[in-house]
Amino acid sequence: MNIMTPAVAKKTKTTVGGKRRVPRAGRPSSPLITREAAAEAALRLIDAKGLDALSLQAVAKELGVSAPSLYHHFRDKEELLAEVARRLLFEVGHEQEEWSTDWETRMVELSCATRRVALRHPNAAPLSLRFFPRRLMLPAYEAGLRDCPYPLATQMIVHEVIEKFTYGSSLFAAAAEAHHIPAMPEVDAAHFPRLAEALELAPSDEDIFKEGLQVLLAGLRARYGSR
Template identity: 50%
Template sequence: MARPSSPLISRSSAAVAALAVIDEVGLSGFSLARVATKMGVQAPSLYHHFADKAALLEEVARLLLLNLPGMEKTELPYEERIVTLCVSARRSLLRHPNAALLMLQFFPRHLLLSAYNEAAASDPYPPEFHMAVIEGTEKLTFGSALFAAAAQARGIPPMPEADREKLPRLARALDANPFDDEEALFVETVRIFFTGVAERYRRGSLGQPVGDSVQFEGA
């Protein structure tokens, strides 16, 4: 029998097939046997490329964050460039909610290092602010994505309705929320974070307690 002109299995093709399996049956139903069936090969063939199931899942996590739009150079202001990258990463995970939890075990931070470096090069704040900005935007992005993905995978709303009698303040906050969808709310959350960074820089108080809370009329 003639050999195929190109190999039936590669790390990238196996990761694509594995992601499709996770989309269909979730992580609980994932197996190398299912991936092999999806690819039309025998399961032992996968072991030529992956030591075990965990190694393949790590490749899937990597696939989720490959070639994100927003990682290329752009003329947007610094803060909006970071917002664009955060939204891009969040969208990528929410396209595959069953696989999003892989970020907790196999987060491929090395794929983002060049983006971090590029962001730091144009960061208007001093270097001592840079890691706090990376930490804040990264955790906001992936925390938001994981909560939204978990709700999406279970078919439940990200935020339940609030009982107006028992939880009047939360009900009022939900009513007053001006954003129609979770992504718009997420974008504003990141922008608020950057507003806080700017104020922190203005005060020159890095590493110090925030101080008194702002009091608003009617709060």
């Protein structure tokens, strides 16, 4: 079936009170689209118009189908948004072809990939926090902890600290990008000479993020050593 053609209800010979009954149009008997295609269309709309503009009707229009077609895959808008969050996570995982085998280097790579994806989709970035798919992440958590060089009793502390730093920084930057607001307003050097000079000498936001990660990792090494 052409996905651009909505399903049309067929007339039947069933009669009620002597009159032929035509079934109401509703959920199609078979999917016209895939779950992945719907999530990608939703992400495109969020990128272009923001979260508030998203609706099942808008996604259906983007895909060239009727809104009931989406109910094969999603109970409601919330479930669609959760799938968009998973789509963002998938994008992080495919941000580069290979990841370092060194645990610490890989943590930096993953954190930087997370930030890049958040800034690529600033309107959708809050979904990563609202619908963070932890159950989907369990295999990755298990593999990451096996490689973690710290004592087992400290590994969840290490994991949580890195994750919170990464998402906190990334979502803060994405929010500024989404609302077209600079992270730091213009500073009058006459009133704030020290701050103005520090800003002049500061590296890029991405370099600050990377350096922050290095400081964090150095602190973890100093505090917990290795197993």
